[in-house]
Amino acid sequence: MSSQKNYFISPYQKMIMYLILIIVTITSVYPIFWMVASSFKTSTDLFQNPFGLPETLRFSNYVNAWYKAKFGRFTYNSFIVTATSVTGMVFIGALAAHSLVRFQFRHGNAIIYYFLGGQVIPAQLSAIPLLVLMKTLGLTNSHFGIFWVYVSGGLPFVVFLLVGFFRTLPTDIYDAAYIDGCSEFGIFWRIVAPIARTGLGTAAVFQVLWVWNDFFYPLMFLRRQKIQTLIIGVFSVQGEYFSDYPVIFAGLTLATIPIILLYSVMASTFTKGITAGAVKG
Amino acid sequence: VIQKRTTKWFFLFPALLIYTVFRVLPIFASLVLSVFEWNGLGDAVFVGLRNFKELFVDRYFYYALRNNLKLMVFFVAGTVIVGLLLAYFVDTIGRGKGAFRIMLFMPVLLSNLVTGLIWKWALNPSYGLLNDGLKAIGMEHLIQNWLGNGDILVWIIIIMSVWKSYGRVFVMILAGIQGIPEEISEAAYIDGAKEWQRLWYITIPMLKPIMAVVITLTLINAFRSFDIFYIMTNQAVVETAYVLSTYLYKSGMNYMQFGYASAIAVIQLILVMAVAILYFRTFTNEKVRKTR
Numbered sequence: 001m002s003s004q005k006n007y008f009i010s011p012y013q014k015m016i017m018y019l020i021l022i023i024v025t026i027t028s029v030y031p032i033f034w035m036v037a038s039s040f041k042t043s044t045d046l047f048q049n050p051f052g053l054p055e056t057l058r059f060s061n062y063v064n065a066w067y068k069a070k071f072g073r074f075t076y077n078s079f080i081v082t083a084t085s086v087t088g089m090v091f092i093g094a095l096a097a098h099s100l101v102r103f104q105f106r107h108g109n110a111i112i113y114y115f116l117g118g119q120v121i122p123a124q125l126s127a128i129p130l131l132v133l134m135k136t137l138g139l140t141n142s143h144f145g146i147f148w149v150y151v152s153g154g155l156p157f158v159v160f161l162l163v164g165f166f167r168t169l170p171t172d173i174y175d176a177a178y179i180d181g182c183s184e185f186g187i188f189w190r191i192v193a194p195i196a197r198t199g200l201g202t203a204a205v206f207q208v209l210w211v212w213n214d215f216f217y218p219l220m221f222l223r224r225q226k227i228q229t230l231i232i233g234v235f236s237v238q239g240e241y242f243s244d245y246p247v248i249f250a251g252l253t254l255a256t257i258p259i260i261l262l263y264s265v266m267a268s269t270f271t272k273g274i275t276a277g278a279v280k281g
Numbered sequence: 282v283i284q285k286r287t288t289k290w291f292f293l294f295p296a297l298l299i300y301t302v303f304r305v306l307p308i309f310a311s312l313v314l315s316v317f318e319w320n321g322l323g324d325a326v327f328v329g330l331r332n333f334k335e336l337f338v339d340r341y342f343y344y345a346l347r348n349n350l351k352l353m354v355f356f357v358a359g360t361v362i363v364g365l366l367l368a369y370f371v372d373t374i375g376r377g378k379g380a381f382r383i384m385l386f387m388p389v390l391l392s393n394l395v396t397g398l399i400w401k402w403a404l405n406p407s408y409g410l411l412n413d414g415l416k417a418i419g420m421e422h423l424i425q426n427w428l429g430n431g432d433i434l435v436w437i438i439i440i441m442s443v444w445k446s447y448g449r450v451f452v453m454i455l456a457g458i459q460g461i462p463e464e465i466s467e468a469a470y471i472d473g474a475k476e477w478q479r480l481w482y483i484t485i486p487m488l489k490p491i492m493a494v495v496i497t498l499t500l501i502n503a504f505r506s507f508d509i510f511y512i513m514t515n516q517a518v519v520e521t522a523y524v525l526s527t528y529l530y531k532s533g534m535n536y537m538q539f540g541y542a543s544a545i546a547v548i549q550l551i552l553v554m555a556v557a558i559l560y561f562r563t564f565t566n567e568k569v570r571k572t573r
Contacts, residue, residue, distance in 0.1 A: 008466075008476040009373055017370040024367060025384045028448065031399045032387055050410055096296035103289035111293070113561065118304045120557040122505045124526040125546045128533040129310030130303065132321065152303035155296050184288045213392035215508040231394045235512070238398065245402070252395045259390050267383060274449055275456035 032256070039249035046246055065250040069241065073226065074233035075254060078212060081143055081229055085150035086207045090200055092151060093158030098188050100159075101166040102174055112163055118156035127220055134221060141224045149217050154210070158203045161273075165199035166192065202273040205266055212259060230255045311550070314543035321539050332544035342545065345523040348435050349552070352442070352503045352524065359443040360499050361492070364450025369480070371451075372458045382455070386448040393445070397512030400441050404428055428513065431521025438509055438522070445509075446502065450495050457491035458484065497563045500556045504549070525549045 009017075038046055039061055040054040049055075065071040100108055130149070131140070139145030174187050182190070193200065218232035228236065234251040241247050263270060315332055319325035336342050371381050388396070403410040404427040412424050427433060461484065469479050485492075507526040514522050523531075525545055533542030 008470065008479055013476075014374060017374055021367065021370050021374070021381060024363075025381060027444070028387050029384050031396075031403075032391070035395065035399055047408060050413065092295045092299065095292045099289050099292035103285065105289070111297075115296075115300065116561070116564065117557070118300060120501055120560050121308060121550070121553055122507075122526065124505075124507050124529060125549050125553070126304075126307035126311050127530065128539050128542050128546075129307035129314060132310075132539075133303070133307060148299060148303050152299045155300045155304075159296065184285070184292075188292070209390065213394075215393050215512075219511075231392050234398075235394055239516075248398065252398060255392055256390075256395055259392075263386075263390055270386070271382065271452055271456075274452050 035249050036253050039246055039253045041246050043244055043246060061246045061250040065247045069237055069247055069251065071233065071251045071254055074228055074230040077227055078230040081146060082208055082211045085147050085211050086204055088147060089151045089154035089158050089207060090204050093155050094162050094200060095188060097159050097162035097166055098192050100163055115156045115159045123153060123216060131220060140221050141227060143227060146217060146221050149221065150211055154207050161203050162199055165196060169195060202269055205269050206273055208262065209259060311543045311546040314540055315547045317540045319539045320537040332541050336544050341520050341523055341528055344521050345525045345528040348524045351435060352439060352506055353500065356439050356442050356503050357496065357499045360446045360450050361496060363443060363447040365454050367447065367451040368454035368458055371455060382452060385451050388445045389448040393508035394512060396441060396445055397509050401513060429517055431519040434513060434519055434522045438513055441509055442506065450499065453491060453495050454488065457488050461487045493563050497560050501560060504553050504556065
């Protein structure tokens with residue numbers, strides 16, 4: 001199919017395109033490769049031989065990162081925060097989206113726009129009143145507290161994406177199920193959720209990417225080291241490890257591996273979600 | 282029927298409540314706080330528009346505003362142009378589509394912290410890779426304290442942000458290009474069109490709806506920028522490299538000027554509103570939705 005388009009292009013022009021593409025691809029991948037390579041080096045090796053491969057594959061940086069720098073604890077925290085928040089926002093958001101699609105609301109579209117507004121307004125803008133609110137409710141410095149922040153921040157994307165997705169489902173079966181004595185929650189849980197698996201998966205994958213990588217909310221709300229996530233934990237100890245920076249690169253690699261794994265399993269979901277439009281940064 | 286009326290609100294209510302309390306109320310609270318002086322502990326004092334008057338004679342505020350505008354223009358243009366060219370090249374070559382898509386997308390997956398610390402290490406003035414590299418190829422006169430000069434740093438952060446985002450734009454535009462029917466190109470070829478004419482008169486106009494989506498989303502991301510600016514300026518305070526969000530954070534969190542910080546938030550909100558109108562028009566436009 002694509003080869004037919006090439007009648008416009010000379011082999012020479014094609015070569016130049018290829019060359020540029022390869023250069024940009026190397027630029028995209030090399031820093032990640034460099035980070036992983038650096039995480040296996042000694043400090044001296046990192047200074048003397050910054051570009052090359054490590055001489056031997058030393059895991060001592062990882063051992064230090066995991067135990068001495070408490071990255072093990074941080075990794076555990078990241079898993080807890082990401083799992084609870086993303087489950088919460090997808091469940092609550094899907095329920096709302098289902099309600100908006102299944103039932104008549106007098107201002108149904110207005111409600112959707114109301115949610116959409118939160119997608120546009122940057123989180124930092126309301127950070128200070130949010131901090132005051134969190135302190136008043138006693139929700140700072142806890143995983144339970146940051147859960148609410150993530151759910152509220154993630155809902156716009158989940159609701160918007162799933163309203164679009166649920167509209168494509170055959171809604172006639174809902175009434176049929178209702179007549180057969182299925183409860184409304186049963187319709188959501190046993191009919192909508194299973195057939196909307198792809199939609200729910202797409203929403204979840206992007207939210208995992210966001211929550212796992214997030215820097216701002218933990219910076220604001222997780223000040224105590226014991227409960228910090230990997231991203232903010234690495235950030236808060238990096239000053240102490242300035243003379244032993246490979247440990248920090250080990251931490252950054254640890255923070256990147258789960259996302260790369262997720263991507264390698266669900267690459268097509270990522271691509272589909274992105275081409276579907278509304279995707280958060 | 283009555284049972285259904287309660288059910289539908291029962292399903293919607295948790296989302297509405299959490300979203301309203303934690304996401305919407307703080308935004309309105311910012312508006313209110315902007316006319317008060319408050320350090321977060323004692324009583325808030327009503328000061329009218331004083332915070333805004335101070336803001337308009339604050340040098341740092343203008344640095345921040347200028348840098349936000351730079352981002353709006355150069356980050357958005359850079360990301361969209363690079364993404365468009367990559368998509369056009371990959372589509373034209375027609376081989377290795379999957380491999381390019383995976384590798385060009387990699388930076389999108391990284392945390393801003395990972396991006397920030399890798400680049401920070403590379404740009405470190407005393408042992409960074411960039412200065413070492415310049416020395417190695419005998420261009421010592423270009424050696425800089427890359428992280429200490431705010432004006433240079435802003436451009437570096439713009440480049441970093443483009444690096445982090447072109448993968449997403451590339452994937453979106455590539456999908457758009459592949460949705461253009463082959464027959465149109467064939468017809469143009471038979472009519473004797475040149476490649477640049479195909480690009481200018483067919484590909485780009487056909488991409489208009491998707492470009493609207495891409496540009497709006499990138500504009501919104503431009504306003505979200507905080508992490509990389511914060512990370513890159515965290516050790517040395519470089520005032521000329523403030524953006525509104527980092528200056529707001531500094532005023533609020535470091536100097537405890539909650540009212541002043543909220544005044545910055547109001548200015549930011551006004552700028553975002555302009556983009557928001559564009560966003561709503563793009564995302565509620567039926568024609569656009571279908572092409573997506």
